[in-house]
Amino acid sequence: MIRTPLRPLARILLARDKGENPDAIERENIRLRHEQMRDRARRRAEGRLLVLGVMFFCAFALVGGRMGVLAHSEPSGPRVSAAGADILAQRADIVDRHGRILATNFDTHSLYAQPQQMIEPESAAQALVEIFPDLDEARLVKDFTGKRKFLWIKKVISPEQQQRVHDIGEPGLLFGPREMRLYPNGNLAAHVLGGAGFGREGVHAAEVIGVAGIEKYFDERLRDPAHGARPLELSLDLTVQAAIEHVLSGGMSIMNAKGAAAVLMDVRTGEIISIASLPDFDPNDRPRPLTKGDAGDSPLFNRAVQGVYELGSTFKIFAIAQAMELGLVNEDTVIDTSGPMRVGGFPIGEFRGKNYGELTTSDIIVKSSNRGTGRIALKIGPERQQTFLRSLGFFEPTPLEIIEASGGKPLLPQRWTELSTVTISYGHGLSSSPLHLAAGYAAIANGGRMIQPTLLRRDTPQAGIRVISETTAAAARRMLRRVVSSGTASLGEVPGYAVGGKTGTADKPKPRGGYYDDKVIATFASLFPAHEPRYVLIVTLDEPVETSGDKPRRTAGWTAVPVAAEIITRVAPLLGLRPTIEPEPLTGITLTSN
Amino acid sequence: MRSLFYVLSALAVIALAYWAYHENYRTQHAQSEADALEDRISVARQRLRVLNAEWAYLNRPSRLRELAEINYERLGLMPLQPYQFGRIDQVAYPPAEEPLVFDNSIEVSDQDQEQYP
Numbered sequence: 184m185i186r187t188p189l190r191p192l193a194r195i196l197l198a199r200d201k202g203e204n205p206d207a208i209e210r211e212n213i214r215l216r217h218e219q220m221r222d223r224a225r226r227r228a229e230g231r232l233l234v235l236g237v238m239f240f241c242a243f244a245l246v247g248g249r250m251g252v253l254a255h256s257e258p259s260g261p262r263v264s265a266a267g268a269d270i271l272a273q274r275a276d277i278v279d280r281h282g283r284i285l286a287t288n289f290d291t292h293s294l295y296a297q298p299q300q301m302i303e304p305e306s307a308a309q310a311l312v313e314i315f316p317d318l319d320e321a322r323l324v325k326d327f328t329g330k331r332k333f334l335w336i337k338k339v340i341s342p343e344q345q346q347r348v349h350d351i352g353e354p355g356l357l358f359g360p361r362e363m364r365l366y367p368n369g370n371l372a373a374h375v376l377g378g379a380g381f382g383r384e385g386v387h388a389a390e391v392i393g394v395a396g397i398e399k400y401f402d403e404r405l406r407d408p409a410h411g412a413r414p415l416e417l418s419l420d421l422t423v424q425a426a427i428e429h430v431l432s433g434g435m436s437i438m439n440a441k442g443a444a445a446v447l448m449d450v451r452t453g454e455i456i457s458i459a460s461l462p463d464f465d466p467n468d469r470p471r472p473l474t475k476g477d478a479g480d481s482p483l484f485n486r487a488v489q490g491v492y493e494l495g496s497t498f499k500i501f502a503i504a505q506a507m508e509l510g511l512v513n514e515d516t517v518i519d520t521s522g523p524m525r526v527g528g529f530p531i532g533e534f535r536g537k538n539y540g541e542l543t544t545s546d547i548i549v550k551s552s553n554r555g556t557g558r559i560a561l562k563i564g565p566e567r568q569q570t571f572l573r574s575l576g577f578f579e580p581t582p583l584e585i586i587e588a589s590g591g592k593p594l595l596p597q598r599w600t601e602l603s604t605v606t607i608s609y610g611h612g613l614s615s616s617p618l619h620l621a622a623g624y625a626a627i628a629n630g631g632r633m634i635q636p637t638l639l640r641r642d643t644p645q646a647g648i649r650v651i652s653e654t655t656a657a658a659a660r661r662m663l664r665r666v667v668s669s670g671t672a673s674l675g676e677v678p679g680y681a682v683g684g685k686t687g688t689a690d691k692p693k694p695r696g697g698y699y700d701d702k703v704i705a706t707f708a709s710l711f712p713a714h715e716p717r718y719v720l721i722v723t724l725d726e727p728v729e730t731s732g733d734k735p736r737r738t739a740g741w742t743a744v745p746v747a748a749e750i751i752t753r754v755a756p757l758l759g760l761r762p763t764i765e766p767e768p769l770t771g772i773t774l775t776s777n
Numbered sequence: 778m779r780s781l782f783y784v785l786s787a788l789a790v791i792a793l794a795y796w797a798y799h800e801n802y803r804t805q806h807a808q809s810e811a812d813a814l815e816d817r818i819s820v821a822r823q824r825l826r827v828l829n830a831e832w833a834y835l836n837r838p839s840r841l842r843e844l845a846e847i848n849y850e851r852l853g854l855m856p857l858q859p860y861q862f863g864r865i866d867q868v869a870y871p872p873a874e875e876p877l878v879f880d881n882s883i884e885v886s887d888q889d890q891e892q893y894p
Binding site: 288289290371425761 | 827830832833836837857860861
């Protein structure tokens with residue numbers, strides 16, 4: 184660049200000739216130069232600003248563009264290798280204690296229609312009715328040709344049906360994937376499993392939710408993806424459950440009973456090996472609850488858990504055990520059971536007006552004397568009796584892990600009078616479920632610890648609260664064994680398994696008060712083997728009547744006991760119990776003469 | 778000198794770009810392979826679930842009981858009874874076989890010595 188000199192000689196000489204001030208030229212030139220410098224600096228600054236502006240624009244455009252892309256794109260999680268395959272199953276399986284499937288999922292399809300895409304609605308409706316006879320053709324035609332844009336036709340269809348619908352070739356008939364809950368064993372353990380249904384439904388998926396039983400109780404756990412493919416392990420044994428249900432339904436029809444229930448419980452772990460209630464239902468096709476009449480007549484009603492009944496003389500052992508625990512009586516204490524006996528103005532009688540006279544405590548249980556038990560209960564008194572029965576769990580619903588269990592709340596007398604004490608000692612005036620009874624008998628069977636019945640598999644015994652001492656429990660077991668070997672439950676003898684138990688026959692209460700003469704609840708509460716109990720079995724028959732004799736027989740000894748004996752014969756080998764020879768009582772404590 | 782530096786750095790950029798793209802393609806390939814495998818696993822799992830359900834359905838106790846009753850004449854299956862428990866000394870083992878007798882023995886120690894002197 185050529186710099187213009189500040190004082191060009193030619194112009195200065197010329198100016199001097201003209202007598203002008205040559206400094207003016209210099210100042211003029213300085214001014215021009217400054218102007219040039221200023222313009223250049225401004226251009227440069229403007230250029231820089233432009234570049235900066237472009238940079239900022241690009242940066243913001245990038246950020247904005249990225250935000251737009253993020254907002255419009257489908258979200259995708261970080262890639263995890265080999266995990267996605269587990270999440271397919273929406274709901275965990277339920278298996279029995281040996282891992283056999285009780286409930287699983289099954290992939291199937293739902294069928295829906297989009298009428299505006301249909302080409303021949305009438306013929307499609309006709310073809311659909313041929314495949315699904317329960318559909319109404321006129322209604323389908325109305326729906327297909329009307330204004331509706333969408334309608335469900337079938338919630339769940341089988342693969343064969345899907346193929347046949349596919350063969351119609353109607354583009355307006357569409358399938359959505361559905362996961363369905365399947366109970367492969369049908370009616371087996373129906374009351375425990377309950378059933379499942381669809382919750383929120385969309386075209387592409389539907390929620391499977393538990394509607395009853397353990398499915399509802401553990402709904403969260405079963406749906407929780409964190410548990411993934413780990414199945415819910417129950418304490419039930421499929422084989423034992425099947426055998427018990429089979430024998431029980433046979434017994435129910437032989438004894439002409441209206442319903443039946445059975446509970447088999449491990450006395451150490453509290454596991455319910457089998458729990459059955461008849462009549463039952465198919466959880467794959469769960470019936471609707473009854474809208475009228477007695478809910479107890481519905482097959483959905485779980486007699487073993489929800490049914491609270493006065494369980495009769497099976498309660499006597501609790502009064503006797505408590506009295507022995509308190510030291511009021513021992514096995515050989517003689518009690519006068521002769522009548523008449525009046526408590527609170529009400530007469531207390533024996534079965535068929537019998538009079539047993541003087542009996543030992545043990546014989547009171549063996550002969551099932553109401554007056555004998557009542558007199559012992561009066562020695563215990565209402566307060567101590569309440570405390571003891573509460574510790575055995577007879578005041579609260581059982582903590583079983585099915586949603587219905589909370590409905591099985593025992594019915595207690597409003598005022599616990601002396602009369603209540605006497606009647607409750609022989610099982611009247613307090614209604615409880617067969618499961619309550621099983622838990623109570625388990626305490627006697629395991630040596631005096633109260634354990635909670637559970638449906639979940641566990642490997643360790645429960646350390647329950649001690650309610651009676653080992654010696655009292657052993658004495659109670661000896662009495663229960665005598666009931667079977669020489670008492671009211673003689674039909675319950677199963678060679679090799681030393682069954683001990685107590686019968687109970689309670690008249691059914693009328694809905695309007697009072698009791699029926701010809702309707703009973705027959706219960707047999709048993710434990711086996713009596714010398715070293717492993718299991719407690721409760722069998723309850725609702726309104727049984729045994730008609731092989733001259734007169735109809737309704738007592739538990741003739742109805743529930745033979746059924747229970749058959750169950751033990753069938754089930755004990757399945758449980759791996761080897762028949763054993765019962766140890767003889769020691770000669771030293773045998774009563775040789777009076 | 779300076780131009781050599783430019784050429785070298787340009788070549789380095791090209792080489793690194795090639796390597797980066799190559800790795801990228803390999804990763805994508807591995808990912809799509811993993812996706813395909815995962816699909817196959819999930820299909821296999823689904824099939825396994827169906828087969829498990831079918832197995833449980835075919836082995837349901839009521840069906841097995843009916844089959845045992847239908848085939849009673851051939852199989853003679855009865856419910857397990859307590860008397861069927863046995864003791865281990867009640868099991869009739871087959872008689873112990875005679876010890877093997879060798880009468881055509883061959884001396885092999887010499888052969889060994891020949892092979893491995």
